[in-house]
Amino acid sequence: MQEAERSAELEVSRWDLAIVGDCLDDRGKAASGFLSQPGTLVVSLKYDEENFTFDANGATYNADDIGFFFEQFKGKGIVLEATTLGFVEILLSCRILKDLGFATFSLLYVEPGDYSSPNRSQVLLKRDFSLSEEVPGYKAIPGATVMLRDRVQQKGVFFLGYEARRLDRALEDFQMIQPSNCCVVFGVPAFRPGWEMDAFANNIRVLRDKRISGGIHYCGAENPAAAYDVLSQVYSELGPGEKMFIAPLGTKPNGIGAALFISTHPNVRVLYDHPKRKSGRSSNVSRWHLYEVET
């Protein structure tokens, strides 16, 4: 894992293929710009949760057939631009890269300078962040869909961020989830000191009202490896016959950790709500992270 204040400080290898998503804010533009180098093919990848398809530079593939897209790049150097890609694109890519036998691949992530909150000046609303436009709701992801049942012990691991309504809705829509068997993970240390308070304060009502009591974990907001470790720990403590699902509602690096964990643990499933990220959801650019993955 590399961390740098500026992109120029990263030690990078040459990538043949850069997979990027929509550039919605300053850091997204900076990250995509950084990867637009001579010799690197930049492909824009976008998942459609309604139709279980993804679009790669205008060509539509079925999510179940994502291998057809990546197969053509076997043996090439690949980087996933995680700042702009959504969780599902990262998950499907990580999993297929592992399945296709790619020995390594990279993930780039750029921290925001600040998140968009229209109400910072107001005491009552200062923790309201404006990160998602519309949240279509929890929908299946082929290959990682959990069958929630109240007759079966299922351990839920919820990575939490600023938008508490996402956790609230998961427990509202799927009342077969047993809150007593769910744990939460906060990104601590946060990207910046103090930001963790926003995540705590925003989620505390839901945690209390829904009586989530399966444990609280912490892992660095910018650290996929720490997220992976937390998941490994929870996984190792599962009871006989107990299933596990992950709801990656927290930071992107934690989502990367979850995606990598699911790629290596095919029996672990995902619960995800596919938020439509808002344009201008953050401003400015902070630290750069480059994660090298060996499969």
Next chain:
Amino acid sequence: MNESDRFRSILSKNRAEELGYDVWEHYVIPPFFKRLDLHTARKPNLIIGGRGCGKTMLLRYLSHQSMFSSSRPFIPESAFSNIGLYWRADTQFASAMMKREVPEDTWRAAFNHMLALVLGIEVLSSLDSVAVSNTTLISRKDMMDCNFERLSAFSADLPSSATKLRDDLERRLWEFESWVNDVRKAKEPSFLPGDKFVLALIKEVRSQLKMFRNTTYHVYIDEYENLCVYQQEIINTWLKHSESPLIFNVAMKRHAFDTRRTMGVEALSDIHDFRVHDLEEYFQDEKLEPFFAEILFLPIESAGLKDTPISVETLHDPEGLEQRRNSTYIKKVVDAAENLLPDVSSDELAKIVFLDRVLLQKLRERIQSGLNHKESNLRVDEFIKDQFPSASIVIPALLHRKSEDPAEILSQLNSLGRSKENRFTGKTNWIHNNFVACLLQLYEPHSRACPFYAGFHTFCQLSRGNIRHFLELCHKSIYRAISAGESSFETVTIAYQAEAARQASGAFLGEIRSFGRLGNQLHTFVLRLGSLFALAHQRPTQSESEQSHFSIGSGKTDLSATDQEFLKEAVKWSVLFESRGTKIKNEFEPENIEYVLNPIYAPYFHISYRKKRKLELSTDDAKCLIGGSYDDVRLLLRRYANAWAVEPGDMSPTLFSHLESGV
């Protein structure tokens, strides 16, 4: 654990989902239970109701886990006549069973297979429930001896013993999950034929177990509306062809019955194929207070924390309804609830104002403002009547009205004092028509909670049939009292109740964001609408007092299909309630629909929870509240403020700030 902690713990669970499947000990038979006629009807039932109205609790009560609960001391023979199977679909999993270049008929067969497995497991679990219950009519051995060998016609490797068959169906369910996840590489399971398999299983049970000979299984499918259309069509087909011994029933929110198509040529038709039970409508028809009081007292009585007038056993049993209809009992139980959560009469509310230095000063200022408005030299003191505080409280509104003269108002006030005919009471009844609005106006700029929202009867009205809202209001009030050291549970003071109502109202408002796909938009809409009503409550004249519902008239632009859809969604999630317009001025006009803001949000916005006067919105204003920009809404509020002569200073800054900055 001390008494207070026990109390907290006992009251903490107020949702069916938190109680598990066996709700026998927690269920209070609602007064309309016999209207449901669920057990004798041989037709499917469609149960409609919003969040918190008790749908899930009812379905779980009817299911085998509760009917054969180990907590039920005596299981009557009749319990075997009808056995309920509860199923709530995992809709995100169900959503994976479509598209993905898999033929539609394969998905249909797959969904049928999933239902065969889920319901098959439930039928076998019902035998377990009976086995561990207190029935003496059948032995565990009888049930374990059942042989399901004949089911091997569906799949050769199905085991014949009940326990092994259930394990096998569980295994097949996980195998099915794996196939749905990997439809390309995993082997397609051998699909079982949905209802036919379940029916065959039931027939085996009926033929081998004497007590089940005449059993009808009722499947209760909760949250039907969240299934995909083709899945609903399959369920509809089963509804249409339901007959003993397998009858399907569905439960859903309002406005959620999107398709009536079946897999055949004939669609579902209301009268012939199912009966509709609208739980919220039933609640409106019944006197709610005794039922709500019983719900409040059940956990307290069960835990032995306090003596209450209820008899726990009668609450769980439909036969106990007659006894509970006894007027002496009703009075006792309602009186006990009133004692715990006392209501505040208008006179008491007025006296509280007179005893509060700050509020009284505010009243004086408002009267003075009214006198200035009329350029009158009369003194404020003349309008402050200690004997008639309610009358004094409505004076500011009267003084701001064009048609009223200060001297005449004073004369009427003096007539009231001399018990002579007057307009404060009698036909004109200024007090009755204006008191609540004037009281709320007095409290509005203050940070303290208004006692208007306190009281058992008030909590019933704020809840409007929503059991969860009611319990939250009660429990929050009791917690506050306990936290303040009042642990006797005899009476919760008015101030704690009012503060609890405000707190609960804010919490429920925050929950709107999680209400489905449009949760964010619904939340913003309620903030906007609530703010508009709050503004209406600030009118100095109170000429249209207590506006907390609206209708949509005409305007420059018609409501779009998306706007209509949004209003439907608001009703579906019980953010708004629909009612037929009552005052149609022109008989040739189409019947108007009125929308009532859920009264649970009233304490947050400091508005009346009573359905009194309607605000008529143009389509343009309605569209603005639904989807207008923040600037548009600010302009709308400013326009209404000007029209209603509300000074910006009269508006609570915390309430309107979200609109100013655009949350």
